[in-house]
Amino acid sequence: MVPFLLITDLDNTLVGDDRATQTLNQQLQSRRSQFCLVYSTGRSLASTQELMAERQLLTPDFLITGVGTAIYRWESDFGSAQLSLDVHWADRLSEGWQRGAISALAQQFEALIPQPAGEQNPWKLSFWLDSPEAEAIVLALQTALAQQGHPAQVVFSSGRDVDILPELANKGNATAYLQKTVEIESAATIVCGDSGNDISLFEQANWGIIVQNAQPEMLQWYNTCGRSGHYLARSPYAWGILEGLNYFHQVL
Structure with missing residues (x-):
């Protein structure tokens, strides 16, 4: 070892x-x-x-x-x-992960701009967010996911990158x-x-x-x-x- x-x-x-x-x-x-x-x-x-x-x-x-x-x-x-x-x-990430439904929910947030297809994968939805209200938008997205029962998390980094991922x-x-x-x-x-x-x-x-x-x-x-x-x-x-x-x- x-x-x-x-x-x-x-x-x-x-x-x-x-x-x-x-x-x-x-x-x-x-x-x-x-x-x-x-x-x-x-x-x-x-x-x-x-x-x-x-x-x-x-x-x-x-x-x-x-x-x-x-x-x-x-x-x-x-x-x-x-x-x-x-x-x-x-397999662990796939448990309870409803990518299609989460993608549809994210589309309701107009400020989220999808990143290129090459940056997406079956367990990751990636967006750019360029807004002075970015933190509030991320919080609203997290709240919406929780209210609809999705075991997912939102990661905001580098001041513009938003990733929606399985909870784990x-x-x-x-x-x-x-x-x-x-x-x-x-x-x-x-x-x-x-x-x-x-x-x-x-x-x-x-x-x-x-x-x-x-x-x-x-x-x-x-x-x-x-x-x-x-x-x-x-x-x-x-x-x-x-x-x-x-x-x-x-x-x-």
């Missing part, structure tokens, strides 16, 4: 400063056998793979995509690595599932993030790194709910991850 689990968001956390990403990659690669690497992102699988190729990211052991709605692992098959969807996680689906719950899968406890898990959809990661892990360029909703959560093991870096992007890992005396 690997000593610990390193889980990081991609956009504006691991990715955002190419030199920082390359420096961190080099440091991580030199100790690659000492940890299990997971990328946890709001992106779709296809978009994540494009970003990995474009930025020459390390190949992780697992991918959590779509804000925790899908988990993939790399498996060796006759000498080549193949991505495999975790069907057990998918988020980065934190996906992390908890992975911890059981690879038999690594929260005490041996470090998470890294910058925005609202990363908050559930920090709720799940004892140790976490919030990069300096974090979004206001992430900083607000840290100031009110952050734990002693959550480190607010003075450096942005991957520099912040490197700083935090040095602080924790892990990996590097």
Whole structure:
């Protein structure tokens, strides 16, 4: 069993400063056998793979995509690595999830602009919301879902991204599932993030790194709910991850 689990968001956390990403990659690669690497992102699988190729990211052991709605692992098959969807996680998310009815409800909110089809999946409805009343709209959407009996949640992040997900689906719950899968406890898990959809990661892990360029909703959560093991870096992007890992005396 690997000593610990390193889980990081991609956009504006691991990715955002190419030199920082390359420096961190080099440091991580030199100790690659000492940890299990997971990328946890709001992106779709296809978009994540494009970003990995474009930025020459390390190949992780697992991918959590779509804000925790899908988990993939790399498996060796006759000498080549193949991505495999975790069907057990998918089955758990499908329980009570009525995507069609929820989509119809969301259409009643004119301010919600559907994101491209590539960013949707069977367990995720994604929208853009650009409005000074964004917080009130999100609250009204949450209320409407609850009133109609849908076991769903609304995640608002980066000041404009709205995701409607099954009640169980988020980065934190996906992390908890992975911890059981690879038999690594929260005490041996470090998470890294910058925005609202990363908050559930920090709720799940004892140790976490919030990069300096974090979004206001992430900083607000840290100031009110952050734990002693959550480190607010003075450096942005991957520099912040490197700083935090040095602080924790892990990996590097």
